[in-house]
Amino acid sequence: MSSKKLLVIANVSLLLVALLLALIFFEVQLIPLGKATATLKEEASCQVEWRGEVNEFLNIDQCCLEARKQLSCEQQGKWVCQTGQGDVLKYWLNQAAYDYCQRQRIWR
Amino acid sequence: MRKIMSLKKGDGNKKKKNKLGDIKRGDIQEKFFLFLVIVVLIFGSLNVVKAKGWLIPESPDSFVQGKTVNLTKMPLDKKIAQMVIVHGSTWNEEAWKRLGVGGIHLFALADAKTYKTIIEKYQEDVTIPLLVSADFEGCLNPFSNFHQSIAVSEINNPEEALSKGKEDGKFMRDLGFTLNFAPVVDLNDEIWKCRSFPGDEKEVSELAEAYILGLQQAGIISTAKHYPGRTLAGKDPHKQLVTAIINKQDIYPYQYLIGDGVVDSVMVSHLITNGVINSEGYPSVVSEKVIGDLKEGFKGLIISDEIQMAGLRNFYSTLDEMYLAVFKSGNDIILDFDEDPLEIYRMVKVVEAAVQRGEISEEKIDSSVRKILTAKGFVVE
Numbered sequence: 001m002s003s004k005k006l007l008v009i010a011n012v013s014l015l016l017v018a019l020l021l022a023l024i025f026f027e028v029q030l031i032p033l034g035k036a037t038a039t040l041k042e043e044a045s046c047q048v049e050w051r052g053e054v055n056e057f058l059n060i061d062q063c064c065l066e067a068r069k070q071l072s073c074e075q076q077g078k079w080v081c082q083t084g085q086g087d088v089l090k091y092w093l094n095q096a097a098y099d100y101c102q103r104q105r106i107w108r
Numbered sequence: 109m110r111k112i113m114s115l116k117k118g119d120g121n122k123k124k125k126n127k128l129g130d131i132k133r134g135d136i137q138e139k140f141f142l143f144l145v146i147v148v149l150i151f152g153s154l155n156v157v158k159a160k161g162w163l164i165p166e167s168p169d170s171f172v173q174g175k176t177v178n179l180t181k182m183p184l185d186k187k188i189a190q191m192v193i194v195h196g197s198t199w200n201e202e203a204w205k206r207l208g209v210g211g212i213h214l215f216a217l218a219d220a221k222t223y224k225t226i227i228e229k230y231q232e233d234v235t236i237p238l239l240v241s242a243d244f245e246g247c248l249n250p251f252s253n254f255h256q257s258i259a260v261s262e263i264n265n266p267e268e269a270l271s272k273g274k275e276d277g278k279f280m281r282d283l284g285f286t287l288n289f290a291p292v293v294d295l296n297d298e299i300w301k302c303r304s305f306p307g308d309e310k311e312v313s314e315l316a317e318a319y320i321l322g323l324q325q326a327g328i329i330s331t332a333k334h335y336p337g338r339t340l341a342g343k344d345p346h347k348q349l350v351t352a353i354i355n356k357q358d359i360y361p362y363q364y365l366i367g368d369g370v371v372d373s374v375m376v377s378h379l380i381t382n383g384v385i386n387s388e389g390y391p392s393v394v395s396e397k398v399i400g401d402l403k404e405g406f407k408g409l410i411i412s413d414e415i416q417m418a419g420l421r422n423f424y425s426t427l428d429e430m431y432l433a434v435f436k437s438g439n440d441i442i443l444d445f446d447e448d449p450l451e452i453y454r455m456v457k458v459v460e461a462a463v464q465r466g467e468i469s470e471e472k473i474d475s476s477v478r479k480i481l482t483a484k485g486f487v488v489e
Contacts (some may be wrong), residue, residue, distance in 0.1 A: 004137065007137045007138065007141060008137060010136060010141060011140050011141050011144060014141070014144035014145065014147075014148055015144055017148050018144055018147045018148050018151060020447070021148060021151035021154075022151050024151075024155055025151055025154050025155050025158065027448070028387055042335040043262055048299055048300050050247055050300055050301055050302050051302075053301060055299050055300070055301065056300070057299055059419075060339060061417040061418045061419055062322065062417065064417075065417060065445070066248075067444075069216055069217075069243070069250060070215070070216050071216040071218065071253055083216035083249070083250060083251075083252045083253050084252040084253035086253070088249070088252045089247055089248060089249075089252075089257065089300065089302075102378075102414065104418070105416045105445075105446045105447065105448070105451075106195070106414070106416050106445040106446065106447065107447075108447045108448065
């Protein structure tokens, strides 16, 4: 590959990095189209599981805060946020709820 | 023949022009490359500076002499910062210390060693130690990756509650914590089904009292939450803030614990309330009436529930209005888990300006800071 082409590739890459850094600095948040579609399709829902009993957690903001406090969130169809294994609380969030939570200031 | 010659000449000129064009384009590309490198370096550095909180100015701590704080010499912005508990993230440590926040709240971490390391780093080289808090209730357990704890819903008598309080308190103290946002004294937990003590309001109060005494014996500050009750009930999913009717039973645990002079702090919720506690259409946490009435009988710390939740934020048209409201209403400690140190710094400056123009009295700020510093073991002059 000629050095000119390499320079063009480097410039395009740097431009993208610069753009990304600027977005981070100015705290601009873009919703990827795929996630935006998912958000439109379903209503945010959150459930709490304690020892196998699952209950609806209607306060999504509170759910976001509690989920954020957990050690990890993993996608298992829905997103499950928990700390450790076994006899522990679990927060089940659908994609819409998870996307909503990620847009909150406490998740940044 | 001439035609062929002229064509050849033309080709030669074109080639020369193309070559010149390539060289020029190459030059532009090189200049653009340098420009982009500089832009990336500038934005990269700005992001680091922002995250580290280096844009927040430092001020001398000459108002602290050993274990004595001279409140009159303490700068106003430092007093306001003392009233804030933030999320103690590892990446913001320097910024929070520079800002002089009153405390950090820790979420779940992998193991005890990580907790100890983080807390030690936060407490290193600070003139006023930070309050270090967690929500360690039982089933709600940030330590559950390495430490199990019985749910309060399984506690049957005050002896068990006292024992749990001592164990939880000792565990927290060993890690370096000073403040537990527990016990919950809401009467019915309809969501988690494990966060409330069992029984009626009297039994809940007795169990909570025993638990608090256990925490205190281990040197941990306790918090009865979430005033004035009914926060663990289901709510209308279409409303971010809900109105709850508070009855005598809901408020009984607070009257009991405050009356006995046992509880160190009370956390106030975002619920709009009617009934025996009327927040007059405002979320309780920003209701001057609710907090003012509570303060008449309670001299301990009043702590706001986390303020970045959309329900409370959307109650106001701007963040500044909300910041002023939570300080104005009389909370001593504000929980704000915004991860951006510059935003917390901005909040401090917004409140400072409000104090300077007389919208919030400095006596109110002083009174809160006095309570906080006393809880930290300082003598306040």
